[in-house]
Amino acid sequence: MAAKNVRARVRDVPGPCARWGDDDADFIREVLDLVGDKWSVLIIGTLADGPARYSELAAAIPGVSQRMLTLTLKHLQRYGLLARTAYPEVPPRVEYRLTVLGRSLLSTVLALAEWSADNHAEVRRNQEAFDGATAVD
């Protein structure tokens, strides 16, 4: 597959305009579909250190509704980032854990989180400067 080295391709383009192939755009969409929503990253991060039950996830992630937790879990499971194991006991118990694929995404996603932690102060300053500038003039 030609898109293995997106970075190299983009930087090699000589002209002023690095045209995206539709493939590349699709890849971006794909990854955004995985982690671009409100809760996926939180769930993946929570599962980083080991399996967790549904109610543990609900407790660990502040503000998530049952609906969105269920939905996002299913979403991640569908893409193979999460494995779901239901134990047919009474009361029922369900465990979620990261797959190998999920763990590989974890490191990348945490890199993003670290970037945000490193730079959020500057981002806020920029916001305020921008808003102030547009408001003044």
Added chain:
Amino acid sequence: MAAKNVRARVRDVPGPCARWGDDDADFIREVLDLVGDKWSVLIIGTLADGPARYSELAAAIPGVSQRMLTLTLKHLQRYGLLARTAYPEVPPRVEYRLTVLGRSLLSTVLALAEWSADNHAEVRRNQEAFDGATAVD
């Protein structure tokens, strides 16, 4: 700032449930607000190799509407990832380029794109397997 090492914190937690601080959740939101939408990453990637004009961006990014291009550009500019330079000529010319901050995000974001390029085949297989399984039984 305490959240510099999100990864370390998450992995160090001994229990089954790594509770997110609200701070961490906020950081995630912040970064998703930056790159979680449909066009930001494409724009950042297009600007990777140098400045580009509005119309060049429009041409380079297939499927983007004027509205969304303008909106996303302003969004990225507000956060300080992009710089906008308008030349008061006739006809008007406007150039967008990545700031240092934007370039620092670029590498992280391209890592995501590479992950997606590497794993999208497996992701698709998982999707189909999942859909098939749920459809069968």
Added chain:
DNA sequence: CCGGATCCAGTGGGATACTG
């Protein structure tokens, strides 16, 4: 305990037409 079903408000984002 887990999560499906339903209802509903807010918003993301496309198409189109217009302006400086």
Added chain:
DNA sequence: CAGTATCCCACTGGATCCGG
């Protein structure tokens, strides 16, 4: 050329109730 303004629809995501 480089946007802005408006309409509109589909989807996201929260609250709540219900079922296994």
